[in-house]
Amino acid sequence: MVTLTFLTRADCHLCETARDAIAEAVAGRDVSVSEIDIDTDDDLAGQYGWDVPVVLLNGRQHSFHRVDSGRLSRALEALGA
Template sequence: MIPTHQSGSPGNGAPARRVELLTRPDCHLCTDARAVVELVCGDLGMPWRELSTAERADLLDQFAEEIPVLFIDGVQRDFWKIDERRLRSLLTP
């Protein structure tokens, strides 16, 4: 099961952004990235979802050396370390 984290909906009338974090089990960088995405999306009232390579072997093959990987609207935006300031700037108009 892929968890979806719902933090509300953007109240500014802007279209919802699709934020996805690709993680791997027992990955300390993934734990750190998850905390940043949870914080920023929570502050902005944006839903996000986590994709696990345990359930998506095709993604592990494709992104094995870059995990965790952050996608926004289907585009890879960051990997390894997710920076809070950069994520905020990517998600705010």
């Protein structure tokens, strides 16, 4: 199973768009998705600041600011999801 972590924050219009792209890419795949508001974690807020949304696949950064569902789908497929 692939773990996808979606780092976001409240009132982020790019995050809303990214959420849709993620939903499209993970549909029907063996992927565990978790969403974290970086403003609830000082370390994440310090690390990512205004770079949200961020997608991590198995803990490694895949994308930030904009999420392309096709690119994400290919990465998930490469990881066996």
